[in-house]
Amino acid sequence: MTSGAHTSGNEENPVTEVISIKFPAAAARRTFDPAGVTARTGDTLVVETSKGMELGECVKGNHMVGDGDCVQPLRPVVRRATPDDLRIAELNRKREKGSARHLPGAHRKHKLEMKLVDVECSFEGNKILLLHRRRARGLPRS
Numbered sequence: 001m002t003s004g005a006h007t008s009g010n011e012e013n014p015v016t017e018v019i020s021i022k023f024p025a026a027a028a029r030r031t032f033d034p035a036g037v038t039a040r041t042g043d044t045l046v047v048e049t050s051k052g053m054e055l056g057e058c059v060k061g062n063h064m065v066g067d068g069d070c071v072q073p074l075r076p077v078v079r080r081a082t083p084d085d086l087r088i089a090e091l092n093r094k095r096e097k098g099s100a101r102h103l104p105g106a107h108r109k110h111k112l113e114m115k116l117v118d119v120e121c122s123f124e125g126n127k128i129l130l131l132h133r134r135r136a137r138g139l140p141r142s
Helices: 083-109
Strands: 007-009 014-022 029-032 044-049 052-066 077-080 114-121 128-134
Touching: 014 044, 029 052, 044 083, 052 083, 083 128
Parallel strands: none
Antiparallel strands: 007 014, 014 029, 014 052, 044 052, 044 077, 114 128
16 A cells, blocks of 8 residues: 555455656656545645655646556655746756856866757756766778
């Protein structure tokens, strides 16, 4: 049984109540324990992930899935996003853009042959993840 998720079904085919959420930086959707929250498609929710708190969009509200169709234990939905949560997310997007503008100069200054691909700021604002790709060099000739 999951932490707080409603389970039912019979002993051979137990089912768990989940909410499916997608994140802006990821294409895949993940399932979470509703933890008492009722959500509908399109709602913005705050969830607990391995990276900390994150804002995600509900792509499928409360629904039942077989226990074999989700990875246990499920992480919980913390709450619906508040106006303050949405304001914080907007500030973080601005921080990401600001970081992206300043980094190419730092690459040149330190002679790093890298290209900035993306910048992600955690919802809590305590981490900025810089995704780089090494610039391609010519293939060695024989």
